[in-house]
Structures are given as structure tokens and as C-alpha cells.
Amino acid sequence: MSDAIMILIVDDMEDSRxxxxxxxxxxxxxxxxxxxxxxxxxxxxxxxxxxxxxxxxMRDLNGHEVLQQIRKRxxxxxxxxxxxxxxxxxxxxLRCGANDYLTKPYDHQMLERSLRGVLTNHVSKPTVRLxxxxxxxxxxxxxxxxxxxxxxxxIHAIKHVAPTNLTVLLHGxxxxxxxxxxxxxxxxSLLRSGPFIALDCGAIPESLIESELFGHEKGAFTGATQxxxxxxxxxxxxxxxxDEICSLPLLMQTRLLRVVEAREFRRIGGTCARPLNARxxxxxxxxxxxxxxxxxxxxxxxxxLNEYPIVLPALRERKExxxxxxxxxxxxxxxxxxxxxxxISEEGLDLLQNQDWPGNVRELRNTIRHGLxxxxxxxxxxTTDALTQHFGLSxxxxxxxxxxxxxxxxxxxxxxxxxxxxxxxxxxxxxFPQGPDGQIPFKSIINAARHSVERxxxxxVLEQTNNNKALAAxxxxxxxxxxxxxxxxxxxxxxxxxxxAPVQRTP
Numbered sequence: 001m002s003d004a005i006m007i008l009i010v011d012d013m014e015d016s017r018x019x020x021x022x023x024x025x026x027x028x029x030x031x032x033x034x035x036x037x038x039x040x041x042x043x044x045x046x047x048x049x050x051x052x053x054x055x056x057x058m059r060d061l062n063g064h065e066v067l068q069q070i071r072k073r074x075x076x077x078x079x080x081x082x083x084x085x086x087x088x089x090x091x092x093x094l095r096c097g098a099n100d101y102l103t104k105p106y107d108h109q110m111l112e113r114s115l116r117g118v119l120t121n122h123v124s125k126p127t128v129r130l131x132x133x134x135x136x137x138x139x140x141x142x143x144x145x146x147x148x149x150x151x152x153x154x155i156h157a158i159k160h161v162a163p164t165n166l167t168v169l170l171h172g173x174x175x176x177x178x179x180x181x182x183x184x185x186x187x188x189s190l191l192r193s194g195p196f197i198a199l200d201c202g203a204i205p206e207s208l209i210e211s212e213l214f215g216h217e218k219g220a221f222t223g224a225t226q227x228x229x230x231x232x233x234x235x236x237x238x239x240x241x242x243d244e245i246c247s248l249p250l251l252m253q254t255r256l257l258r259v260v261e262a263r264e265f266r267r268i269g270g271t272c273a274r275p276l277n278a279r280x281x282x283x284x285x286x287x288x289x290x291x292x293x294x295x296x297x298x299x300x301x302x303x304x305l306n307e308y309p310i311v312l313p314a315l316r317e318r319k320e321x322x323x324x325x326x327x328x329x330x331x332x333x334x335x336x337x338x339x340x341x342x343x344i345s346e347e348g349l350d351l352l353q354n355q356d357w358p359g360n361v362r363e364l365r366n367t368i369r370h371g372l373x374x375x376x377x378x379x380x381x382x383t384t385d386a387l388t389q390h391f392g393l394s395x396x397x398x399x400x401x402x403x404x405x406x407x408x409x410x411x412x413x414x415x416x417x418x419x420x421x422x423x424x425x426x427x428x429x430x431x432f433p434q435g436p437d438g439q440i441p442f443k444s445i446i447n448a449a450r451h452s453v454e455r456x457x458x459x460x461v462l463e464q465t466n467n468n469k470a471l472a473a474x475x476x477x478x479x480x481x482x483x484x485x486x487x488x489x490x491x492x493x494x495x496x497x498x499x500x501a502p503v504q505r506t507p
Contacts, residue, residue, distance in 0.1 A: 004029070004030045005028075005029045005030065005050045005051075005119065006029070006030050006032055006047070006048060006049050006050050007024045007029045007030065007031055007032065007049075007050065007051050007052075007053060007115070008032045008033075008034060008040060008043060008044070008049045008051070008052045008053070009021055009024065009031055009032065009033050009034065009053045010034045010036075010037065010039075010040040010052060010053065010054045010055055010058070010063075010066065011035075011053075011055040011058070011081070012035055012036060012055065012058045012059050012060075013055075016055065016081075016104075017033050017035070020053055021033060023106075023108060023111065023112075024053075027112050027115070027116075029050075029115075032047070032049060036058060036059070036060045036061070037058055037060055037061030037062070037063070037065065037066035038060055038061060040052070040054070040066055041066065041069055041070070044070065044073070044074060044076065045073075049076055050076070050077075050119060051076065051077045051078070051079065051115060051118055051119055052070065052076055052077070052078045052079070053079050053081055053115075054066060054067060054078055054079070054080055054081065054098075055080075055081045056080055056081065056082050056083065056086070056089045056093065057083060057089075063080055063081075063093070064089075064092060064093065064096055067080065067093065067096050067097060067098060068096060068097075071096070071097040077099045077118035077119065077121070078097070078098050078099055079098065079099060079100045079101065079102060079111075079114055079115065079118060080093035080098040080100070080101040080102075081101075081102055081103075081104060081106075082101055082102070082103050082104070082147075083103070083104055086103075086147070087142055087143055087146065087147050087324040087327075087328070088143075089101075090103070090139075090142050090147055091139035091140075091142050091143050092139075094135045094136075094138050094139045094142070095135055095136065095139050097135070099118045099121075100114045100117070100118060101142075102114060102152070103147050103149075103152065107149060107152065107153075110152060110153065110156055113156065114156070117160075133187070133192070134187075134188060137184055137187040137188055138155070138159070138184075138188075140184075141155055141158070141180070141181075141184045142155065143324075143328050144177070144180055144328065145177060145180070145321070145325075145361075146318065146320075146321025146322075146324045146325055147321070147324065148318045148320045148321045150313040150317065150318045151313070151318060151321060154181065154310060154311075154312060154313075157308075157310050158181060158184050158185055158188065158310070159188065161185065161308045161310070162184070162185045162186075162188035162189045163188070163189060163190060164308075165279060166307045166308040167260065167279070167280050167281070167282070167304070167305055167306075167307045167308070168182075168185060168281045168282070168307070168308045168309075168310060169281075169282050169283070169284070169288075169302075169305045169306045169307075169308070169309045169310070170182065170281065170282070170283040170284070170309075170310050170312060171283075171284060171287075171288075171309060171310070171311045171312065172283070172285065172311065172312030172313075172314070173285050173312075173314050173358075173360055173485065174285045174359065174360065174362070174479075174481040174482065174484075174485050175315075175359045175360030175361055175362035175363055175481075175482065175485075176312040176313070176314060176315070176360045176361065177312060177360075177361055178243065178283040178285075178312060179198055179241065179243065179283075181310065181312065182196075182198070182239070182241040182281045182283065183196055185239070185281060186238065186239040186279075186281075189239065189279065191237065191238050191239055191278070191279055193237075194235075194236070194237035194238025194239070194278075195234060195235060195236075195237070195238035195239075196235075196238055196239050196241070197231050197234045197235040197238065197239070197240050197241065197278075198240075198241040198243060199212060199213070199231045199240070199241065199242055199243065200243045200244055201242055201243060201244045201245055201246075201247045201248050202243075202244035202246075202247035203244075206249055209248070209249065209252055210252060210255070210268060211228070211230065211268060212230055212231060213230050213231055213232060213252065213255075213256070213265075214230045214232060214255075214265055214266065214267050214268055215227070215228050215229040215230030215232070215233050215267045215268070216228055216230075216267055216268035216269055216270075217267050217268065217269035217270050218269075219269065220267075220268045220269025220270075221268070221269070224268075224269070227267075229267075230265075230267065232259065232265045232274075232276055232278070233267075233274070235278040236276070236277050236278055237277055237278065238278055238279075239278060239279045239280075239281060240278050240279070240280050240281070241281045241282075241283065242256075242280065242281070242282045242283070243283045244283065244284065244285065245282040245283060245284050245288075245305070246284040246285070246286040246288060246291060246296075246297065250296075250297075250298065253297065253298045253301050254298065254301075256301060257298060257300060257301045257304060259276060260280060260301070260304050260305065261304060263275060263276045263277075264276055280305070282305045285481070288302050289302070314357070314360055315357040315360045315361055315363075315364060316356050316357050319353050322349070322352055322353050322364070323349060323353075325361060325364060325365075326344055326349065326352060326364070326368060327343070327344075329364070329365050329368045329369075330342075330343065330344065330368065330382070333368065333369065333372055337372075339372055340380055341372055341375060341380055341381065341382050342380040342381070343380065343381050343382070344381060344382040345381045345382065345383050345384060347383075347384040348371075348381070348382050348383055348384045348386075348387050351384050351387055351388070351446065352364070352367070352387065354446065355391075355450065356489070358482075358485045358486050358488075358489040359479070359482040359485055359486070362479065362482065363482060367387065367391075368382070371386040371387045371389075372386070374386040374389045391450045391453070391454075451490070454486065454490065455490045455492065457476075458472075458483075458486060458487060458490060458492055459492060461475055461476060462487075462492070469483060469484070469487075
């Protein structure tokens, strides 16, 4: 028994203690039970304990108070067990010195991986408390992404791959937080004292991408009046994020493969190879395996970059994180813009949780910002009215833009309630299945209305700009990538036409 690994389980709920003790035995460890925080501190003072599973919410001393006492006296690793969705509890736990956190109900695979991880680190490094910079990085990551099961898997993957030198490939739609994750990997890595350089491969003209990547020497081509470093030079000793790697031309993919394999590069016009001492993280919002099948992406480059893949879930796949994300964005807006809004109404939160979010977290944040500008509530809450104005529902309900000859700048023709309720309208009550008492599914109508308005507005702006998507994005004050995602979502076709005439705006 002296060689057995002892795990102290601290929880004031008998069912939770029983379930955790059964799990601890199953993975080969010996459980020691404590019902209160004081019992836990007494146990630590009288017997050897190798790790602690500590609940946050307890009746006598809460988990954070117990954690602070443990940190003052012992170097025993502690994993905090937080209630589902308590982002602030998890962030505070890490800042107070916890080695890890998990949410209830537990994912047993992640719990075992976390437990074995802290035990291994404790054997190799007796002082197990996370460095303040590491704890702060993880806390910020939790606050920015949420605490759903899918996000927990992403954060655990980040923690495991960050200390290694593996090349990471991030898969995820636009707006899912690929740059945020890349920065976290950098901040948790051994190269965190070096630079973090991000290059959006899709935002650079094909004629300039080689110079941006490799740099050039003076006189290498017409106009090269002086030497210029590329991103491989700038990222030396740090991390290089190649965002939207799917946009790289095939010729540049070939040259990048050489750099990744040989860990060296040569500037344009240069005669000597330079060693590359930087970690490469690649990111794509398009399925690269499908591009390989279409001969649009090199398979050998894909397998070389895909040493450690991380898939970032779309917001529609993790809607349980929306309440925490909304609170986080409202906190940011209060600090940065000194807004008086203190929270969000239940109806407003329900509306947000029933959107599809093709622009993902970026679109959610823009919605919060716009809603705060429109908000007129006197109780300090972000309301449904402000959010529906952002989505265009109130505009749809009052105006018919499809018949306005002057486009966006013209005065819209008001619709009558009768025209809105016409049976041919896609939002007519008869278009939806009714319950046994004749109920109308309000959420379905809201979603259909939003989609109808969004598609109608996008089609009109594209027609007005002669399918110039860049101009359309500027008119809508929308990110270009978000516009592309919405066009794809609504299946709106269109080819680039001639330059559009300037948009006429009425005073």
C-alpha cells in the first residue's frame, strides 16, 4: 500500500464522492475521501496524498479557500472540479494555483488524462504549481472560449502540444478562434519569449506571397532597393502562424514543403540558406483533404503540417458556451467603452442561442457590440429589441427592400401587416407545423425571418455592387470572410462583374 498512488477526493455530495472513488479505483489508484474542506486539510496534515480532486462549491470552506491553504503548505497537485458553465470559477482556480480544472459531468477520458498528467509532472518536478504566465494564459483562454465539453477537449489538446516542437494544423471555420488558439500555443510553449508572427495567406496577392514568406535581397527584382526580411526571418526564435494555408498557390506549397522538411529557407535573390528556428502553426477554414482530392493542395505538405491536428468546433455545435461568451464580451465592452449595460435579458439570451452563427464567435461579438449601440433599456440589460434590430428583423417587418428602386440609400416602402401575413409568405403561420392546441413555433419563425432578411439583403447589395464582394462587405461593415461564409450558407451564386458604380446615399 505504501507504493500505491493516493488520490484525495473532496466533495460535500455523497453521490459525487462515490462516483469519483469508483473512477479512481478503476484507473488503478487508491481513493481517500473528505466531505468538507476542513476534513481535506486535516487529511493532508496526517497522511501522504499524491493528488487532490477538489470541488469548488462546498458548504464550509469553498474550493478556492481550501486551494489557497493547500498552496501555502504543500506542493500537492490539485485538480479543481467546477460546476458546468462556471467559467469564472475555472479561471479563478487556475489563477489561485490549481494544476487543472474539469467541469461536471466529467469526461472520464479527460479526467484520467489530466490526473496522470499532473502526477507525472509532480514526479519529475516537485514544485507543481503552474507558472503565473501559464495560469493566466489558460484562464484567458477559458474566458474567451467557454467551458463546454468540446472546448475542454481543445484546451487540453493545447496544453499537451504546446511544450512540444510538433507542427500544429488547426481546422476550423472562419471566426472559430484559430489565431486565439495559436497565440495560446505560443504562450504556453518553450518559445514564448520569442515573437509571434501571423500571416494571412489569403490576404496577400499571389505576386507578393513569395516575398512575404521568404523576404528578398537588394536588387533581387525591379523595385527591390533594399533587403527585406520575410516572415520566416521575423519569426526566428518564436512561432509563425500561416493562416488560411489553403490559399497558397501550388508553387508556394512546394517551396513551403522544402522549408518545413529541411528547416531552412533562402531569400529571393539570396545565395545562402538560412536556418529556420521557429515553430510553424498552419490553419485552414477549408477541408484540406477535399482540396487534395481536387489536386488543389499537395498531399505531402498536408501530412507534413498535420503532425498534431486540432479541430475547432463551430459555435452552432457548442451553443452551451454562448451564455459565457456573451458575459465575457459584455465585460470587455464595459471596460473598453464604459457602457452601462450589466447583463442580458433572458429573452435576448434565448434569441442568441437560437441563431446558426455562420460567422461563429466573431459574428457573436459583433452582434453584442451592435446591440449595445441600439440598446435603449433603462434596467441595464441588453434586450431582445436591440438584438432583433441588429439581425434586421424589425427592418424586415416594416420595409420591403426588394421593390425599392434606389437600393439601400432609397426610402423603403412600408409593408402592411396584411402583406406580412399573406399565405404565400414563407413566414406565414400555415407554413409551420402547429401543436395540438394550435400553437405557433415562435423560435422557428424567428430563425426563418432572420434567414429571409439576411438573404434578401445580401442579394440586393450584391446586385447593387455588380457582385463586387469586397465592396459589398465594406457597405455592410462586415468582414470579407464573414460575407463569404454567409453567401455560402445561403447558397447565393454570383461571379465578379464589372466595377460597380459608386453607391448613392440619400441624406
